[in-house]
Amino acid sequence: MSHATSQTHATATQTTPHRLLYFFVAFVLLMFFGLIYAWSLFVDPLEAEFGWDRSATSVVFTLSIITFCAGMLVAGALEECTSPRTVMLITAACLGLGLIASAFTESLPFIYATYGVLVGAGVGLGTDVVMSVTLKWFPDKQGLASGAMLMGFGGGTMLLSPVVTTMLGALGWRMTFGALGAVFVVLVGAGAFIMKLPTPEYVKPLLEKARQNATVAAVDMTGSQMVRTPTFWVFMVYLMLVTCGGLALISQAVPAAMELLMGAGAGAGASGAAAAGAGVSAVLPEAEALMLATAAMGSVSAMNGLGRLINGFIWDKFGYRVCLTWIAVAFAAGMLCCAFAMMGGNFPLLVAGFMLLGLMYGGNMCSMSAMVGTFFGPKYYGINYAIATCQMIPAAIVGPQILALSQMGSGSYLGAFWVFFGVAIAALAVSFFIKPPKAA
Numbered sequence: 425m426s427h428a429t430s431q432t433h434a435t436a437t438q439t440t441p442h443r444l445l446y447f448f449v450a451f452v453l454l455m456f457f458g459l460i461y462a463w464s465l466f467v468d469p470l471e472a473e474f475g476w477d478r479s480a481t482s483v484v485f486t487l488s489i490i491t492f493c494a495g496m497l498v499a500g501a502l503e504e505c506t507s508p509r510t511v512m513l514i515t516a517a518c519l520g521l522g523l524i525a526s527a528f529t530e531s532l533p534f535i536y537a538t539y540g541v542l543v544g545a546g547v548g549l550g551t552d553v554v555m556s557v558t559l560k561w562f563p564d565k566q567g568l569a570s571g572a573m574l575m576g577f578g579g580g581t582m583l584l585s586p587v588v589t590t591m592l593g594a595l596g597w598r599m600t601f602g603a604l605g606a607v608f609v610v611l612v613g614a615g616a617f618i619m620k621l622p623t624p625e626y627v628k629p630l631l632e633k634a635r636q637n638a639t640v641a642a643v644d645m646t647g648s649q650m651v652r653t654p655t656f657w658v659f660m661v662y663l664m665l666v667t668c669g670g671l672a673l674i675s676q677a678v679p680a681a682m683e684l685l686m687g688a689g690a691g692a693g694a695s696g697a698a699a700a701g702a703g704v705s706a707v708l709p710e711a712e713a714l715m716l717a718t719a720a721m722g723s724v725s726a727m728n729g730l731g732r733l734i735n736g737f738i739w740d741k742f743g744y745r746v747c748l749t750w751i752a753v754a755f756a757a758g759m760l761c762c763a764f765a766m767m768g769g770n771f772p773l774l775v776a777g778f779m780l781l782g783l784m785y786g787g788n789m790c791s792m793s794a795m796v797g798t799f800f801g802p803k804y805y806g807i808n809y810a811i812a813t814c815q816m817i818p819a820a821i822v823g824p825q826i827l828a829l830s831q832m833g834s835g836s837y838l839g840a841f842w843v844f845f846g847v848a849i850a851a852l853a854v855s856f857f858i859k860p861p862k863a864a
Contacts, residue, residue, distance in 0.1 A: 443561045443562070443622075445618075446557070446558050446561055446618075446619060446620075447558055447561070447562075447569070447572070447573065449615055449618050449619060450554045450555070450557075450558040450573050450576070450619070451572070451573055451575075451576040452576065452611070452615075453550065453554050453576075453611065453612065453615050454551065454554060454555075454573055454574065454576040454577040454580070455576040455577065455580035455583065455584070456580060456584070456607070456608065456611055456612075457547045457550055457551050457554075457577055457580065458576065458577040458580025458581050458584075458725075459580055459581065459584055459588070459604070460488055460489075460492065460543065460544065460547045462581045462584065462585050462588055462721075463484060463485045463488065463539075463675065464485075464674070464675060464676055464677055464678040464679065464721060465585060465588055465589060465592065465678065465718070465721075466592075466597055467481050467676075467678065467679060468678070468679070468682075468714075469592060469596075469597040470529070470535070470597065473597075474532075476532060477832065478676070478679065478828045478832060479825070479828045479829065479832060480532055482675060482676070482824045482825060482827075482828040483532075483536065483540070484535055484536060484539055484540045485540075485671075485675040485820070485824055486540075486675075486820045486821055486824055486825070487536055487540030487541060487544060488539060488540050488541075488543060488544030488547075489544065489671060489816050489817065489819075489820030490544065490816075490817050490820060490821070491540065491541050491542075491544030491545040491548065492544045492545070492547050492548035492551075492813075492816065493548060493810070493813050493814045493816050493817050494544075494545060494548060495518075495544065495545035495546065495547065495548020495549040495550075495551075495552070496548040496549070496551060496552040496809070496810035496813045497548075497807075497810040497811065497814070498545075498548075498549060499511050499548065499549045499550075499551075499552035499553050499556075499806065499810065500552055500556070500647075500806040500807030500808075500809070500810035500811070501807065502514075502549075502553075503552075503553060503556060503806045503807070504806075504807070508553050508556075508557045508616075508619050508620065508621065509616045509617065509619070509620075511549055511550075511552075511553040512549075512550065512553055512554075512612055512613075512615055512616035512619065513612075513613065513616050514549060515546050515549040515550035515553070515612050515616075516546075516608065516609050516612035516613045516616065517546075517609075518542050518543070518545055518546030518549060519542075519543060519546035519547070519550070519605065519608040519609070519612060520605045520606070520608055520609035521538075521542055521605070522538050522539060522541070522542025522543035522545075522546055522605070523538075523539070523543060523601050523602070523604045523605030523608060524601065524602050524605035524606070525538040525542070526538040526539045526543070526601040526605075527597075527598040527599065527600075527601040527602040527605075528598070529598075529601075539601075546608075548810075548813075550612060551577065552806055552809060552810050552813075553619075553806070554573075554615070554619065555570070555573060555574075555793065555805075555806075555809060556805050556806035556809065557619050557620070557621055558573060558619075559573075559793075559797060559802060559805055560621055560622055560627065560802060560805070561622050561626075561627075562630075563627055563630045563631040563634050563797075563802050564630040564631070564633055564634045565740065567735075567736040567737070567738075567739035567740035567790070567794040567798065568736045568737055568739075568740050569736070570732075570736050570790055570793035570794050570797070571732045571733045571734070571735055571736020571737065571739070571790040571793075571794070572732075572733055572736060574729075574732035574736075574786070574789055574790050574793060575729040575730065575732045575733040575786070576729065577729075577732070577789075580725070580729075581721070581722070581724070581725035581728070582722045582723075582724075582725030582726040582728075582729065583725075585718060585721065585722055585725065586718070586722070588600060588604070589718050591603060631802070643801060644800070644801030644802070644803035644804055645800040645801055645804065645808070645861075646804050646807075646808075647804060647807045647808055647811050649800075650800045650804075650808050650811065651811065653861040654861075655799060655858065655859060655860060655861040656800075656812075656861070658854065658857050658858050659795055659799075659812075659858050660812070660815045661854050662748065662851055662854045662855055662858060663788060663791075663792055663812070663815040663819075664815045664818055664819050665847050665848075665850055665851035665854065666751060666752065666755055666784065666785070666788040666848075666851050667785070667788060667815060667816055667819035667820075667823070668818075668819040668822050668823040668826075668844070668847060669755055669759065669781065669785075669823060669844040669847055669848065670755075670781060670784065670785030670788060670819075670823075671785075671816070671819055671820050671823045671824060672823030672824050672826060672827045672840070672844065673724065673762075673778065673781050673785075673827075674724060674728075674785070675823070675824040675827070676824065676827050676828065676837075677717075677720060677721040677724050677778065678714075678717045678718060678720075678721050679717075680762075680774075680827070680837045681716065681717035681720040681721065681771075681774060681778075682713055682714065682717045683766075683836065683837060684765065684766060684769060684771055684774055685713040685716055685717060685771060686710065686713055687769065716771070720771075720774065720775050720778055721778075723775050723778050723779050723782065724778045724779070724781065724782040724785075725782065726779075726782065727778075727779045727780070727781075727782030727783040727786065728782040728783075728785055728786040729786060730782075730783065730786065731782060731783035731784065731785065731786025731787040731788075731790070732786040732787065732789060732790040733790075734783070734786075734787065735747050735751070735786065735787035735788075735790040735791060735794075736790050736794065738750070739790070739791065739794045739798070744791070744794075744795065744798070744858070744860075745855075747787065747791050747794075748791065748855035748858060749852070749855060750784075750787070751784045751787045751788050751791065751851075751855075752784075752848055752849075752851045752852035752855055753852065754780045754781075754783050754784035754787070755780075755781065755784045755844075755847075755848035755851060755852075756845055756848035756849060756852065757777075757780050758777045758778070758779075758780030758781035758783075758784060758848075759777065759781070759841050759842075759844045759845040759848055760777070760845060761773050761774070761776050761777030761780060762774055762777035762778070762781070762837075762841045763838060763841040763842055763845065765777060766836065766837065766838040766841065767838065792809075792812050792813070792815075793809060795812070796808045796809045796812055798860075799860055799861055800861070823844075826840050826843055826844070827840045830843075
């Protein structure tokens with residue numbers, strides 16, 4: 425008995441440092457996976473070269489989100505019958521092939537297939553397996569671990585967008601796609617040989633403690649059991665409403681900021697005095713406007729990452745109800761800021777709106793992850809998280825298209841911002857109907 429006890433203690437002691445190692449590897453990988461949100465950086469170069477309209481290029485982002493969700497579902501299923509290493513090697517192949525092939529784009533169907541399908545699916549596969557493996561090391565800190573890791577996913581755009589923008593200017597969009605493909609193959613391939621699951625001996629005491637503190641569900645539900653609970657479907661409606669607005673902004677943050685900056689610069693949509701008051705030159709060069717617009721998108725990414733960390737802390741400390749309320753309120757306030765900014769040609773106010781929307785979107789993604797582990801247990805997290813992520817499919821179809829159609833129809837994103845303000849109020853109302861599922 426004594427020998428067994430000391431052996432178990434030795435196992436735990438040897439494994440403990442690895443918990444932080446796996447978190448660090450997961451954070452770095454998710455940061456690069458977050459580049460899927462940087463699609464708007466490629467919009468202007470592709471439209472300029474091929475003459476495509478905004479509605480057509482928005483489809484690329486929509487497809488990438490749809491296949492992202494599909495990739496997560498596939499990863500969840502593969503994790504049940506194979507190893508994390510195998511799934512990550514498949515991820516490396518999808519991302520490498522998708523990005524390198526995108527460099528040879530000559531038509532919309534081609535970029536739809538390469539970036540929209542292959543890259544989106546690769547990011548979905550990688551995100552699910554990395555989250556699933558790492559969270560199994562943290563059964564006692566589901567909210568905080570989810571938020572901290574997803575901060576990497578959300579913050580990746582902020583940290584890496586300036587690098588991509590520099591690459592686009594120096595290398596062009598074709599070489600940039602190719603270089604990114606090579607980087608992903610190396611990084612994800614290396615991660616495949618580092619990540620591994622914890623031992624049952626390591627997990628058991630942490631999981632028992634979490635269940636005693638009611639921070640993890642008392643019973644682990646399978647995917648089929650989860651989707652039969654009212655909690656799941658009400659939460660899905662809430663997530664879809666919030667994600668709709670978040671993905672809309674992320675998909676076209678740079679063009680929306682450019683509309684305000686160039687409109688103010690040209691005297692359209694804002695008077696010269698308003699433009700000057702907003703800190704925008706009346707003769708703002710397009711290159712300078714693009715830099716400011718990219719920085720505005722970076723603010724979305726920064727707050728996206730911070731919102732995930734903040735929400736993870738709030739979820740663990742104050743519960744899900746507080747989380748869902750502040751997310752919906754930030755959504756509504758962000759859309760109001762964007763609408764009034766467009767009306768007054770006020771760029772700082774637009775950035776404030778972007779930051780609020782980044783916070784709420786990041787918090788929303790963290791809530792989705794924490795909900796799966798906290799409400800339905802960690803055992804089947806991989807497939808359950810993938811199922812919950814499917815809410816992004818209708819959100820990705822509707823949200824970006826509302827913005828694109830608004831811009832094409834009226835020449836402005838203003839009308840869409842008011843639509844999404846109404847969506848935010850609806851999300852706030854739905855949040856009050858969400859309750860933890862009853863134990864079977």
